[in-house]
Amino acid sequence: MKAFETLKNKANLLRKWSMISTTEAGSGHPTSCLSAADITATLFDKYFTYDTADPLNNYNDHFVLSKGHAAPLLYALFGVSGAYPLEELKTLRKFGSRFQGHPVPAFAYAEAATGSLGQGLSVGAGLALAAKREGLPSRTFVLTGDGELAEGQIWEATNFASHEKLDNLVAILDINRLAQSQATMFGHHIEEYVRRFEAFGFEVTAIDGHNFEEIDQALQKAVSNTNGKPTAIVAKTIKGKGISFLEDKDGWHGKALKKDDLQKALAELGNVDDQLRFDLKKPAGKLMPQSVDKQYKTAIDFEKDKTYATREVFGEVLADLVKQDKNIYVLDGDVMNSTFTEYAKKEVPERFVECYIAEQNMVSVAAGLSRLGRVPFAATFGAFFTRAADQVRMARVSEAHIKFAGSHVGVSIGEDGPSQMALEDIAMFGAWPDVVVLQPADAWSAAQLVPKMITHPGMVYMRTLRPKTNLLYSKNDTFDIGGSRVLRQSDHDELTVAATGITVFEALKAADELEKENIHIRVLDCYSIHPIDAEALKASLHATRQNMLITVEDHFAHGGMGDFAATALAGTGAEVIKMAVTAISQSGTMNELLHAAGIDAGHIAQKVREYCAVTA
Amino acid sequence: MKAFETLKNKANLLRKWSMISTTEAGSGHPTSCLSAADITATLFDKYFTYDTADPLNNYNDHFVLSKGHAAPLLYALFGVSGAYPLEELKTLRKFGSRFQGHPVPAFAYAEAATGSLGQGLSVGAGLALAAKREGLPSRTFVLTGDGELAEGQIWEATNFASHEKLDNLVAILDINRLAQSQATMFGHHIEEYVRRFEAFGFEVTAIDGHNFEEIDQALQKAVSNTNGKPTAIVAKTIKGKGISFLEDKDGWHGKALKKDDLQKALAELGNVDDQLRFDLKKPAGKLMPQSVDKQYKTAIDFEKDKTYATREVFGEVLADLVKQDKNIYVLDGDVMNSTFTEYAKKEVPERFVECYIAEQNMVSVAAGLSRLGRVPFAATFGAFFTRAADQVRMARVSEAHIKFAGSHVGVSIGEDGPSQMALEDIAMFGAWPDVVVLQPADAWSAAQLVPKMITHPGMVYMRTLRPKTNLLYSKNDTFDIGGSRVLRQSDHDELTVAATGITVFEALKAADELEKENIHIRVLDCYSIHPIDAEALKASLHATRQNMLITVEDHFAHGGMGDFAATALAGTGAEVIKMAVTAISQSGTMNELLHAAGIDAGHIAQKVREYCAVTA
DSSP, rough: OEEEHHHHHHHHHHHHHHHHHHHTTTOOHHHHHHHTHHHHHHHIIIIBBTTTTOOOOSSSSSSEEESGGGGHHHHHHHHHHHSSSSGGGGGGOTOOOOOOOSSOTTTTSSSOOOSTTOOOHHHHHHHHHHHHHTTTOEEEEEEEOOOGGSHHHHHHHHHHHTTTTTEEEEEEEEEOOSSSSBBOSHHHHHHHHHHHHHHHTEEEEEEETTHHHHHEEEHHHHHHHSSSEEEEEEEEETTTTOOOOTTTTOOOOTOOOOOEEEEEEHHHHOOTTTTTOOOOOSOOOOOOOOOOOOOOOOOOOOTOOEEEEEHHHHHHHHHHHHHTTEEEEEEEEOOHHHHTTHHHHHOGGEEEEEEEEEEHHHHHHHHHHTTTTTTEEEEEEEEGGGGGGGHHHHHHHHHHOEEEESSSSSSGGGGTTTGOOOOSSHHHHHHHHEEEEEEESHHHHHHHHHHHHHHHSOOEEEEEOOEOOEEEETOOOOOTTTTTEEEEETOOOOOEEEEEEETHHHHHHHHHHHHHTTOEEEEEOEEEESSSSSSHHHHHHHSSSSEEEEEEEEEESSSSSSHHHHHHTTTTTTEEEEEESSSSOOOHHHHHHHHTTTTTTHHHHHHHHHHHHOOO | HHHHHHHHHHHHHHHHHHHHHHHHHHHHHHHOOOHHHHHHIIIIIIBBBBTTTOOOTTOOOEESSSSSSGGGHHHHHHTTSSSOOGGGGGGGTTTTTTSSSOOTTTTTSSSSOOOOOOOHHHHHHHHHHHHHHTTTOOOEEEEEEEEEGGSSSHHHHHHHHHTOOOOTTTEEEOOSSSSSSOOOOTTTHHHOOOOHHHHHHOOOEETTTTTTTHHHHEEEEEEEOOOOOOOEEEEOOOTTTTHHHHTTOOTTTTTOOOOHHHHHHHHHOOOOTTOOOOOOOOOOOOOOOOOOOOOOOOOOOOTTOOOEEEHHHHHHHHHHHHHHHHTTEEESSHHHHHTTTHHHHHGGGGGGGESSSSHHHHHHHHHHHHHOOOEEEEEGGGGGGGGGGGHHHHHTTTTOOOOEEESSBBBGTTTTGGOOBBHHHHHHHHHHHOOEOOOSSSSHHHHHHHHHHHHHSSOEEOOOOEEEEEOOSSSTOOOOOOOOOEEEEEOOOOEEEEEOHHHHHHHHHHHHHHHHTOEEEEEEEOOOSSSOOOOHHHHHHHSSSSEEEEEEEEEEEEHHHHHHHHTTTTTOOOEEEEEEEOOOOOSSSSHHHHHHHHHSSHHHHHHEEEEEEEOO
């Protein structure tokens, strides 16, 4: 057919530039681009609605390249869509280019940074979910490889997508048989994928991924689908398709063609017109991400002599805020009665997203929501964010402004034991550049910091406490990202103890104990762990007799608040002594476990005494 | 039937003690135990081969409690197996008790620490895999909840188990409808699970989990299975089964009964004889974990003027070692041609385990192998261990002695960009107590450290480099965990630069550059990052003019080698200045990216000059 003749040429134009750009770069994955050229050319030419002038328009369709190593194909697709001259693709993988080895936000048309496999379908589910819930006409297309279908997150995403009835989501599976080091588990047995996706509730069509008529029919069916089921197009393809010496050959994964091989390959493609362009449809409307309303109110109040768990305060305040800003979404991993996101669910069920016990999908769905300008809060036990560490990592690369709340941190959770204790979460979230890490110790500071998680333009992680704690502050105190509070001071303080979260109370008890011995210490509440309040630390050490800081935290010793404090004080001549958890904990009462970990009031007092003795 | 009458009583004995122990503790998950009492009682009484005197005997069957919150049931099961007096269960969740909130190694009969959900089937697959490959007669039974079937790792494990034809593996799915905060995604629609497990290649039997005849037939069928398919028994159960006011009720997850409710519950159970015991079958043989052979040899040699990638050296040495010790298993995530575990595969395919792109399952399978006394090496890109952070965390709690090798670390990988760069791996592995972190910079140190990963009795992570590097050492140099090497020194050194991995070469170049300006620095290769060589650092700073350490690493600034060094020098009055990666990187050449990150020779030299100027 004539129509498919032009399409075939456009697909070959994608092939041509996928090969030219990778040869120019001297590295990359051209054969992984070639297998998907026919199907993506058809998608863009006939079914994709997109305004390249406004990549963030919520009315655009979305194309998520889950197989991120096929980045040259993505770059060629938007080049042939007219977004930039194809010639620019020759900067692929070069320092400073927007065309990096795998998609990142420098490329404005990437819906997410990909390259760690198996995450794209969840991101796509996030994009599709917002469209579904808010009545936007967009469709989301996710191109996955076959190797990445081994990642468990794929099956979290499929369960989620079918449970949420995302019939505006289309997964295109590029089953080209060969992964990086060998054939995939199932090779070209596409029936294995058909069976799995059907079992997980998808509408599945199996096609020859190089037969334009089959491709066209499958896409036509997918975009007309309104039956409540997401679509999977299982496309049997040939890795390296179109170039005889690359087709279905081992040993060509992640290899650019040498110049002379490139010439042979281009000769096989024949005369391909560089002027061909896709005929993108314009979106029917425009909705751009909105700026965040900075005037959140909360009516929450606390009674002076009562105790409150910051996790519950977090939930209550969030429920207030979610009513005031329709951009906020709240995501739960079946612990809403522990993190208290159940309060937000009660207020605004239409923006509450139950992800069940599937933290990886939860985080990547949040990344998809963030791409649309929504403000996603993702909450679970702090320990269980380790389950999604790679997804948080990639969300950070994506510049997704997710707000995380991790409850049940530290040994202070007590009887449940080590599997439920977050003791590496500060190390993890703190390692990624510019991720804010907060840990309010009382209700007032928690209440004030929740809205600041939203107004901060970036990723934020809040540690919330399981046990109830006393109030330290009052209604009119203010708390800011990067701040701290002095809770105990005198004109003759020996040294400074910086605590955070539950250990603030231990430090105060230690101060009381030492006071009786006429030893005075300054106590700081470092509720902002990253950035830490460097100025306050320096000022505090300056004002005490010894230029010494003792940090105390309910977290492992490495990578915690103590390391942030030490870094902040580097070059000042200060001594920093870290008190933290140094062994795997166990079951017990909070007090038993704080004591066993050596971070309770008694241990703090003893440590202070040691250093007073040394320098007395 | 009479037989089932006794069984029913034994099941009720499990119920009784699950409730007594949790009430005594004041917390826990009795209702999650009750739903699985009938099926586990049948398993232990009729089909379980186990010698409670030797929990580590490889001839034992294995029971993995994936739903770790049902720990009281596990404790009751082995109590009724005669392993200890039931009365001891009253110490549940108390400080110092082996009966912790979730299973940990203090309980000798736990095959793995569980409590983070969805990991048990992978652990079980590891146990079953070793039995299969080594011809051991054991069977592995894994009890999962239904909530945890939402975790993607479950589907990684099912793919793996069916691909490896583990017909000695039996997954028992306790479908009791209710998860923590609400009903599961599928409630009592057990056909949803049947369809999924069938699609993933399991032999599936659906039963009423409280009908002893159906339970018995299903287990009988499972233990006779030799058709190459793993079994899934999908058991429809009632949460709280057996106690009228708990059965199928919302709001009872994770709640112990109050004393008076317990009395009512026990009254409903009737007279249950505490003397009842399971009739465990004795294993037919005995094979205990063997101690590690400490005399590994490697014939590897390197030519003086050539360059070598430590990742390839790792692979070559591992291939040597794997021939010398039949306990070693090598696990790959479809990157064996990048991590060079392909060499080990060539030597000993029977102990090479291809896990495809499913890192979570890979790590938990390794934990299973470790439980049997095998020495599992798990290798992938360093960045992709973040995908399995929670599994590593739980493996650490399990005291699984896994040896990890992460390749492609830092910005030095170049063109592939940030998604492939491990820049938080030291923070992650370093946070967990006592995990050894190594990063050899050249071939000789890499070759010597690989066997030391085995002989070290614990978890070890080795960072390996993508680029080839020059030799720094020679054949007779020795390298130990906790060691370091001085690479440049004089009698009039200004200060010390501690580097690790690729930055060692940058530090040496900086030293050369500074030498020309008559500024002398001491350069240390901290190939052992954790533990770091505190003594050498102190000695070095003692010997230089300034009490100052500059650390340089291809890792994010927080949680890296610099923080370990600073901690090691706490209390010495030393200044520690960290040079590290502080922003998300991009594509480019290695040199461009090291420069952009501020960790190349030029930046190091400049930093040294600054501090010399300050103190001159």
